[in-house]
Each structure stands twice: as C-alpha cells, then as structure tokens.
Amino acid sequence: MTRHACGRHGADGRPDFDWEMDAREQAAQSMKADKGWQRRFDDPIPLPRGRQLVTLEDAAGYIMKLPRAEQQLEEWQTATEALIMAAEGRGPLLHARVGMLRR
Numbered sequence: 001m002t003r004h005a006c007g008r009h010g011a012d013g014r015p016d017f018d019w020e021m022d023a024r025e026q027a028a029q030s031m032k033a034d035k036g037w038q039r040r041f042d043d044p045i046p047l048p049r050g051r052q053l054v055t056l057e058d059a060a061g062y063i064m065k066l067p068r069a070e071q072q073l074e075e076w077q078t079a080t081e082a083l084i085m086a087a088e089g090r091g092p093l094l095h096a097r098v099g100m101l102r103r
Contacts, residue, residue: 035089042093045100056087059100075102 037057044052045059053059060083063076070076079099085091 035087037087039086039093041097043097045097053100056083056093056096059083059096060087062100075099 037055037060039056040054041056041059044054046052047062053062060080063071063080063083066076071080079096079102082091082095082099086093086096
C-alpha cells in the first residue's frame with residue numbers, strides 16, 4: 001500500500017499517514033477475488049481436434065490424463081508447478097500458460 005501524508009500529526013509530532021491502494025495494488029486485490037483452479041487463461045490454449053484449455057483446472061485435468069511416464073517428464077513437472085502456483089495466487093497466470101504451451 002502507498003502512504004500519503006494527510007496533514008495531521010501524531011502524538012510524536014511526525015506526520016500521520018493514510019493508507020491508500022495504488023492501481024497495481026488494486027489489480028492484485030481483484031485478482032485474488034478470481035483465484036483458484038477456476039481462473040481462466042487470458043486466451044484459451046488450443047488442443048488437437050478443436051478442444052481448448054480454458055481454466056487452470058482444465059490444464060491440470062489434461063496433465064492428469066497423460067500417461068504416468070509422460071507426467072514425470074521435467075517439462076510437465078514444471079508446467080504442473082506453474083499451474084499450482086497460479087491457482088494459489090503465488091505465481092503469474094502467464095507462467096502457467098507458457099508451461100502448457102511448451103507441450
């Protein structure tokens with residue numbers, strides 16, 4: 001949050017500050033409202049036969065349906081980690097998208 005002096009002074013004589021969110025902080029707050037496995041990719045990820053991955057949950061389901069040996073490949077492990085981080089709000093959605101596009 002950004003601090004702005006409001007013209008008042010505290011008991012110690014120093015300026016009092018009001019806390020106010022800047023645009024970046026407001027965007028982060030609104031993103032938290034749209035979090036979890038239902039988060040949508042900005043653009044759906046195309047799959048063969050016209051199907052698409054629209055949400056993080058769709059992408060996770062796609063990986064879960066892969067043969068176990070393929071799931072263990074480093075590229076799929078990295079994509080899975082990026083999906084989890086995005087779903088938990090600890091990583092950008094773009095990283096999850098890139099991980100899925102590298103298939």
